[in-house]
Amino acid sequence: MTMGLxxxxxxxxxxxxxxxxxxxxxxxVQRFFxxxxxxxxxVLLLIITLMSIFYPIIRDSSIAFExxxxxxxxxxxSGNIMGTDALGRDVFMRLMLGGRVSLSVGLVAAICxxxxxxxxxxxxxxxxxxxxxxIMRFTDTMMSFPFLVICMVLxxxxxxxxxxTMLAIVLLKWTNxxxxxxxxxxxxxxxxxIEADKALGINRFKTLFAHIIPNALSPIIxxxxxxxxxxxxxxxxxxxxxxxVLLPTPTWGNMLKDASSLVTLSxxxxxxxPPGIMIALTVLSINFVGDGLRDALDPKANL
Amino acid sequence: MLLVITLIVFLLANLxxxxxxxxxxxxxxxxxxxxAIEQQRENMGLNDPVLVRYFxxxxxxxxxxxxxxxxxxxxxxxxxxxxxxxxxxxxxxSLILSIIIGVALGxxxxxxxxxxxxxxxxxxxxxxxxxxxxxxxxxxxxxxxxKIPVFPTSGMHSMGASGFADLLKHLFxxxxxxxxxxIAEFMRYSRASMLEVLNSDxxxxxxxxxxxxxxxxxxxxxxxxxxxxxxxxxxxxxxxxSGAIMIEQVFQWPGLGMLFNTxxxxxxxxxxMGLCLFSAIIVLVSNLLTDIAYALVDPRIRYE
Numbered sequence: 001m002t003m004g005l006x007x008x009x010x011x012x013x014x015x016x017x018x019x020x021x022x023x024x025x026x027x028x029v030q031r032f033f034x035x036x037x038x039x040x041x042x043v044l045l046l047i048i049t050l051m052s053i054f055y056p057i058i059r060d061s062s063i064a065f066e067x068x069x070x071x072x073x074x075x076x077x078s079g080n081i082m083g084t085d086a087l088g089r090d091v092f093m094r095l096m097l098g099g100r101v102s103l104s105v106g107l108v109a110a111i112c113x114x115x116x117x118x119x120x121x122x123x124x125x126x127x128x129x130x131x132x133x134x135i136m137r138f139t140d141t142m143m144s145f146p147f148l149v150i151c152m153v154l155x156x157x158x159x160x161x162x163x164x165t166m167l168a169i170v171l172l173k174w175t176n177x178x179x180x181x182x183x184x185x186x187x188x189x190x191x192x193x194i195e196a197d198k199a200l201g202i203n204r205f206k207t208l209f210a211h212i213i214p215n216a217l218s219p220i221i222x223x224x225x226x227x228x229x230x231x232x233x234x235x236x237x238x239x240x241x242x243x244x245v246l247l248p249t250p251t252w253g254n255m256l257k258d259a260s261s262l263v264t265l266s267x268x269x270x271x272x273x274p275p276g277i278m279i280a281l282t283v284l285s286i287n288f289v290g291d292g293l294r295d296a297l298d299p300k301a302n303l
Numbered sequence: 304m305l306l307v308i309t310l311i312v313f314l315l316a317n318l319x320x321x322x323x324x325x326x327x328x329x330x331x332x333x334x335x336x337x338x339a340i341e342q343q344r345e346n347m348g349l350n351d352p353v354l355v356r357y358f359x360x361x362x363x364x365x366x367x368x369x370x371x372x373x374x375x376x377x378x379x380x381x382x383x384x385x386x387x388x389x390x391x392x393x394x395x396x397s398l399i400l401s402i403i404i405g406v407a408l409g410x411x412x413x414x415x416x417x418x419x420x421x422x423x424x425x426x427x428x429x430x431x432x433x434x435x436x437x438x439x440x441x442x443x444x445x446x447x448x449x450k451i452p453v454f455p456t457s458g459m460h461s462m463g464a465s466g467f468a469d470l471l472k473h474l475f476x477x478x479x480x481x482x483x484x485x486i487a488e489f490m491r492y493s494r495a496s497m498l499e500v501l502n503s504d505x506x507x508x509x510x511x512x513x514x515x516x517x518x519x520x521x522x523x524x525x526x527x528x529x530x531x532x533x534x535x536x537x538x539x540x541x542x543x544x545s546g547a548i549m550i551e552q553v554f555q556w557p558g559l560g561m562l563f564n565t566x567x568x569x570x571x572x573x574x575x576m577g578l579c580l581f582s583a584i585i586v587l588v589s590n591l592l593t594d595i596a597y598a599l600v601d602p603r604i605r606y607e
Contacts (some may be wrong), residue, residue: 005317037429126594141307145584147543150315156567158320235433240437241564249476261442265449274440281355284433290431 031105031296038292041285049280052099056262090095092251095274101162101251102282105235109169110228115176118213118220124178125185126208136182139175147172148276151234152154155243169231180223184216218297225290229283308583309364313357316576331412356601360576369571379577382562390558393550394543395483396474398536404482405489406532412490413497413528424490431487436546440480440553447476457555481546485539492535497528530601537593541586 032038124135142150151172158164189212190195197207238244239253247254252275259272260266363370370379412424448454454476500506501524509519544560551560559578567573 002410013474037532125450137304137307141311144308144583144590145579146540146544146548146582146586147539148548149582152563152567153315153579156570215426227597229433236435237437240435240549241552243567256435256438256441262449265441265445272441276435276441279438280430280434284430285436287429287433294587 003109010234016232022064026298031106031291035102035292035295037288038295040237041292042241044281044285045076045289048099048278048285052096055096056100074124088123091255091271091274094255095252095278098251098275099251099278099282101245102118102235102253102279103163103234104230105169105280106228106286107296109166109173109231110224112166112170113227113231114177114220114224118155119196120174121178122208122213125182126204126212133299139161139178143171143175148234151238152241152243155238156295160243160246162245162249165235169234173227173231176223177220177225180217181213182224184219185212188212188215194246197214222290222297223295225286229286229290231287232279232283245290252276304462305584305587309580310357312345312576312579312583313360316572317356317375330361335361354543358495358566364580370577372571372574379574380578383559386559386562387395388554388558390547390551390560393477393481393529393556394472394540394547396602397478397485398539398543400478401482401485401489402532402536403484407423408486408524409490409493410497410528413501416498425494428487428490428535429484432491434483436480436484437549437553439483441475443476443480444553453541477550477556480552480553481543484546485543488539489532489535493532496531497524499523500528523549530597533594533596535588540589543581 116156120135120139124132151168154168154171155165156170193209194207197211235251236253236256237242239246239251240257242254244253245251255275256272256279264271312324323440361371368378368380371377372379372382375382408424412421414591415421455473501606505520506524510516514523547558548560548563550556551558556559559581563578565571566578
């Protein structure tokens with residue numbers, strides 16, 4: 001209602017280029033920190049990140065790899081914080097190293113796929129016509145496979161490993177970002193400050209990168225957060241199935257794979273419950289942050 | 304669209320390292336010569352250019368022939384047919400369960416907005432969406448099959464038994480683990496959708512006419528709040544299929560997901576192509592059905 005009023009008077013239109021300006025971001029930060037769950041999320045995420053970065057530095061990380069037959073399958077009551085696995089490797093250290101893998105796969109894949117999505121969606125939305133049709137048809141086709149199905153096929157083509165897992169996810173995960181970017185651009189393109197650009201004879205690419213994309217950024221950033229949560233989950237799933245990151249590199253997913261033996265599952269819960277909880281905690285806190293970001297950056301969305 | 308899908312499926316399957324001729328000799332004792340493999344390739348037409356092979360495969364496809372598995376030598380379509388039932392059973396029950404529970408909780412939570420119950424449910428739905436599906440499965444097996452042995456750990460039937468009760472017992476845990484995430488999702492959307500409807504003008508009108516709150520909710524709000532949920536069902540089917548792959552692996556449920564896992568690990572190209580194509584068709588059909596259902600329920604939407 002108020003928005004319509006503003007738009008009629010031209011106030012909202014005039015102010016909208018300031019969407020990407022300092023005032024907007026300052027307000028967004030304030031709104032974000034008022035969101036309780038988002039703050040909990042960011043604190044948790046920070047703790048997990050810092051621990052997985054620094055714990056292996058402070059303590060010698062070789063206890064996660066060296067086979068130690070004197071202390072196999074030790075329960076958490078022994079000297080090791082979370083006990084040891086079937087080869088006598090320290091579970092807690094493996095957990096922290098796994099955190100490094102999960103977080104970096106999540107972050108890198110989310111950023112890269114978002115960049116691809118912005119580029120393709122941007123081109124489609126800005127040029128329209130045949131190019132738009134072609135790109136969006138391709139996007140639709142990619143989206144018509146169940147995600148895990150096509151991802152498993154791609155990983156088995158590329159082969160296992162951290163880099164290949166990231167690559168496979170990046171090659172498939174850009175579709176949402178592309179759709180969102182295109183939608184935003186179609187909406188922004190009709191606004192007055194873009195017309196002003198045209199009237200001033202500003203280069204089309206400059207308009208796209210300097211004026212349109214910054215204004216479309218809010219939903220893209222929110223989407224990127226959720227993509228990161230998804231990506232961490234996907235990596236864990238792939239590693240759990242024995243396709244993603246393989247041993248000896250520890251990841252939360254392949255640590256959980258140990259539980260596929262009934263003995264481990266029933267007798268040594270300290271081997272598989274912690275990695276599961278870590279995945280859940282990380283994804284949960286990223287989802288909290290994403291929710292906070294959506295409320296902060298995109299007040300119109302009401303989910 | 305379907306044509307592009309077949310092309311992508313074919314190219315991806317052909318990019319996989321190793322081919323059918325190698326797979327046939329895969330379990331050999333090392334006495335197979337390079338020439339023998341080469342001869343086999345020639346016989347199977349694997350040395351023809353990619354495009355020729357693609358169109359040959361496409362031609363077979365149009366006749367309804369998905370080819371023969373390169374590992375078991377069974378027709379792919381027969382293998383898929385054998386596994387459709389269990390997967391549909393698992394996905395179907397889980398979908399129904401999650402719609403009923405999720406929508407009910409979501410609407411309850413919207414009606415009691417800002418209450419403690421609403422707050423707890425919202426947090427629970429966050430947690431539900433953050434749990435890895437295979438972890439939920441493992442936890443259930445740990446508690447309800449190993450610590451308190453109420454349910455069987457895996458499979459679809461006990462040895463020798465084949466009754467309906469036995470099937471239900473085997474279905475319970477996998478179905479529940481598959482549903483948790485969906486329940487959380489349906490809850491979140493139906494809560495949002497119900498809140499939007501509750502804040503709309505015609506609800507205020509209905510209330511100000513003096514209609515009982517209960518009648519307002521059931522007669523006026525519910526119907527409109529449920530419309531967007533239909534779209535959600537369509538979106539959820541591919542996700543449900545991805546989930547089924549994981550859950551079938553955890554519970555050794557003999558469905559399409561397990562077949563797909565074996566196909567990937569054994570690099571069975573024709574089986575993989577068949578399964579990918581099949582899953583894409585499931586997605587397309589469910590999208591189409593969603594659109595039709597949407598148009599039927601909501602008279603505001605009309606397609607040309």
